[in-house]
Amino acid sequence: MSKLYLVTDSLICQQAGHNVEYVVEQACKAGVNWVQLREKDLSIEDFIALAHKVLAITQMYNAKLIINDRVEVAVAVDADGVHIGQDDMSYTQARELMGYTKIIGLSVNNLPELTTANALDVDYVGIASIFSTTTKLDTTSELGVEGLRSLCTQTKHSTYAIGGINQTNIQQVIQTGVTGVAVVSAICGTASPYDATRTLIQLIENA
Numbered sequence: 001m002s003k004l005y006l007v008t009d010s011l012i013c014q015q016a017g018h019n020v021e022y023v024v025e026q027a028c029k030a031g032v033n034w035v036q037l038r039e040k041d042l043s044i045e046d047f048i049a050l051a052h053k054v055l056a057i058t059q060m061y062n063a064k065l066i067i068n069d070r071v072e073v074a075v076a077v078d079a080d081g082v083h084i085g086q087d088d089m090s091y092t093q094a095r096e097l098m099g100y101t102k103i104i105g106l107s108v109n110n111l112p113e114l115t116t117a118n119a120l121d122v123d124y125v126g127i128a129s130i131f132s133t134t135t136k137l138d139t140t141s142e143l144g145v146e147g148l149r150s151l152c153t154q155t156k157h158s159t160y161a162i163g164g165i166n167q168t169n170i171q172q173v174i175q176t177g178v179t180g181v182a183v184v185s186a187i188c189g190t191a192s193p194y195d196a197t198r199t200l201i202q203l204i205e206n207a
């Protein structure tokens with residue numbers, strides 16, 4: 001598994017002057033090989049159409065495409081996996097629809113959720129939120145680096161930290177022992193997603 005996971009946000013890409021396909025391609029070119037397509041406002045038809053385009057890009061770079069929330073989109077385009085949260089479809093139902101060859105990621109926000117996830121055959125847990133972020137407005141907690149470190153010792157799964165992670169704090173996050181780091185604005189919100197990705201990868205490698 002790659003240590004840097006790009007989670008997209010079309011609005012943040014747009015505000016930085018790019019479309020989401022461009023950002024995905026630049027990030028993959030720079031070395032990201034996990035991409036989550038996160039679209040909150042698209043109809044199912046538009047989400048599927050965009051996912052087909054993004055899948056063509058990720059496949060060109062041998063990267064994995066994970067669909068946020070919408071299991072039916074992941075199934076329709078034969079994506080590599082789906083990421084579900086505590087308020088999304090249940091893990092059991094998602095697994096039934098996706099099958100055992102696909103990746104399922106689950107968000108956990110605290111120790112009880114992480115403990116419950118330990119009984120599930122998820123492929124990774126997304127641990128949120130590490131720092132404050134304006135990208136997702138309904139986050140429940142800020143775990144901080146020490147909260148993350150503690151959760152990492154109590155999980156049986158691979159772990160991706162998410163929420164407010166950027167070039168200034170990514171090394172502290174990696175040093176907790178987390179498997180990897182997921183970012184939205186630190187790549188989508190930049191003038192050069194390629195340069196931003198290169199810098200983040202370098203920081204991870206030197207941590």
Ligand SMILES: Cc1ncc(COP(=O)(O)OP(=O)(O)O)c(N)n1
Nearest residue numbers: 083084085086107126128160162182
């Ligand atoms: C890698 C990763 N971790 C956590 C999340 C958050 O998922 P969720 O809690 O379902 O919130 P939304 O992203 O759906 O708003 C994630 N997307 N990716």
Ligand SMILES: Cc1ncsc1CCOP(=O)(O)O
Nearest residue numbers: 128133135163164183184185
């Ligand atoms: C999707 C998500 N889940 C928890 S925080 C978050 C947003 C992270 O965005 P950013 O990397 O811009 O803080």
Ligand SMILES: [Mg+2]
Nearest residue numbers: 069084085088
């Ligand atoms: Mg969700």
